[in-house]
Amino acid sequence: MTPLRRIHTALAAALLAVSTLTGAASVAPPDPVSVSPMTAPQLIHLETITLVNAETSDVATQVFGVADSNLYTLNQSDLVAQLSAIRDLGVTDLRLGVPWIYIQPTATTYDWAQMDSVINTAHGMGFSITAAITGNPVWGGTPIAGAPDPTAYAAFAAEVAQRYSGEISTYEIWNEPNGVIFYSPVSAETYTTVLQAAYTAIKAVDPDVTVLAGALGATTTIAGLSVSPQEFLAQMYASGAQGYFDAVSYHPYHYTLPFSAGLGLTNSPWEQVQALNAIMAANGDGDLKIWATEYGNATTPVFGVSETVQANFLEDFLVAWSKLPFAGPAFIYSGQDVATGMLNHEANFGLFTDDGTPKSAAEVLAALIAARDSGALPDYSAPLLPEAEVVYLQLASIASGLINQALIIPNAIFEAFYHVLPEPLQQVFTAVSDFITAATTDFLEATKPLALDAITVLLDLGF
Structure with a gap:
């Protein structure tokens, strides 16, 4: 740190x-809400949609990757060391950030050096790369979290797709746009305009890549601050998002409830992802997957969880997620702690401590990847935390x-x-x-x- x-x-x-x-x-x-088919867009109660809780036994092709937003900040030796540790777990898929704010510091200048290092190194080490293009530049309005200008964002996305054609396989349009921390002011309508512009621009340059809409955060609707993912997706469809994404991405974070324990609990990540799938199916997109591009738990002192609980939640999530018939790749956040032991959640999400020591979660992830490769994941449900x-x-x-x-x-x-x-x-x-x-x-x-x-x-x- x-x-x-x-x-x-x-x-x-x-x-x-x-x-x-x-x-x-x-x-x-x-109460969560949903949307009817696109021919008659209107908000309807979630209870009127049948949630699909069916399971699939096809786990051999399930992707278990790692998401890491800190790779851009590393020097070359640390980058190679951290990617090597991730690869040694059996991980082949990586999700990382492309920080627009740093790469295009002015409207007419670019600085690709650090991004080139990260992308070229990761690709050269055999990783399949998912890239989230985020971070509104200073010259484009409110820095980092400001809602971007669709034309400017699409132009930058096209530059990224052109430069890294053949290296980046998937693009994620922004990060958690349903909350003001990352997208302000929150608006599914303006986000859809950004999505439409970016999808069109990226596909014009590299038509074979996958474009994700999202990633939607696992939040609830609080006026002026956030919109639940299911309501946000409903509003996206009503704004014309259909046809401008190849899959939806979602971040099913919950720091005190195992993912599999959310069945029947209003607005739990389990219920939210089922609702997202139901909305997609109602709008003719039931064949599209939902990707979990971040999931994890911080081992922060005092108000984080223990390494054991972190590992238990990780195993619970990956086992349960892999059984969902609409499940796309799942990425664990993140690789290595920024500063182990500091009172900052963002510094303690790693599978490894800041000196590279594997946590229990790293060992569990490696074991699950090995089990997946053999064609069978173990049944597992994490124990609940004490209520207090x-x-x-x-x-x-x-x-x-x-x-x-x-x-x-x-x-x-x-x-x-x-x-x-x-x-x-x-x-x-x-x-x-x-x-x-x-x-x-x-x-x-x-x-x-x-x-x-x-x-x-x-x-x-x-x-």
């Missing part, structure tokens, strides 16, 4: 410690997410300030941030048993 990122983490960690003393609130999920721990992790994750969101602008301001400081002062800031993070971690670890006991009492009382 860079010194600057460590300072950002320290700020969030300190606020998180305070938030544990004040509590957090959750938002009740709305589920509540604790949910509250901590909500607090952490809100804090990190609130710090986006302050962090950006501080980053500009940090870079003009002399190196000795930068080192002082880094040392202070490391101390704050360590102290916060110790405090939260010490108070977690008390918090769990208090939650247990409240649950016993019926709260």
Whole structure:
């Protein structure tokens, strides 16, 4: 982890410690919705659509890949080392990001050097590559998460497809456009316009590639912030998305519920993906697959899960996913931790720790790939977490997410300030941030048993 990122983490960690003393609130999920066939687009209740819970026994062709958004930041030696570790697990499919904001810094200039290194290295090592083109450039409006101009995005996508023809096999149009964290303002209508333009541009250059719509995040509808994936897909069809994607991609994250345990639970990833398939079938796209281009669990101290739980959830997901008749490739996020042990979920999703040590999840993934290659996956369902721990992790994750969101602008301001400081002062800031993070971690670890006991009492009382 860079010194600057460590300072950002320290700020969030300190606020998180305070938030544990004040509590957090959750938002009740709305009823999911769906859409009727394209000839009469209208929102209808999900209960009127029959969900297909059938299973398929054909697992030999199921793809188990790895998604990693950090590869672009690595030097060549670290890139080769991390890709080698992933390949040694038996993984042959890789999903990575193509950061538009860095590659096209102005409307008329490009910097392909780092992207060339990543793509050429991964392809040369035998990986099949899925590329998510994301990150609105500064010159195109709101940086990173701003809804992109369709024409500009399509032009860039065409440049990428032309440059990496024969190396990238699949393109993903944006990342989680149904939430403001990645696409703001959230709008299925404007996203569909982007999708239509990008699909047309990419196919004109490289007609044999696969183009994914999405990837839709496993969220609920909260006015102004997010739209559930099933409602978002329904709105996409109503906006004319049909015919402009070869498959839909989805991120079935749930940090406290095993994927297979979601049957019958409103807005669980299991129910959401079934609803997505039902919507596609209702619109004549029932033969198209749904790809899971990210799934994982962070082993973050205090408010993450243990390595054992991470491995259990991974196995549960891949086994259950492979049995769905509409299942496309599934990608585990991510390869290697950015900074093992830091109070930052994004730094702890890896199959490997930051020094390259395999976690239990890496061993499970390798075993599942070997079992898949033999033609039979074991039956497996992960044990449920204790109810008190589920509540604790949910509250901590909500607090952490809100804090990190609130710090986006302050962090950006501080980053500009940090870079003009002399190196000795930068080192002082880094040392202070490391101390704050360590102290916060110790405090939260010490108070977690008390918090769990208090939650247990409240649950016993019926709260």
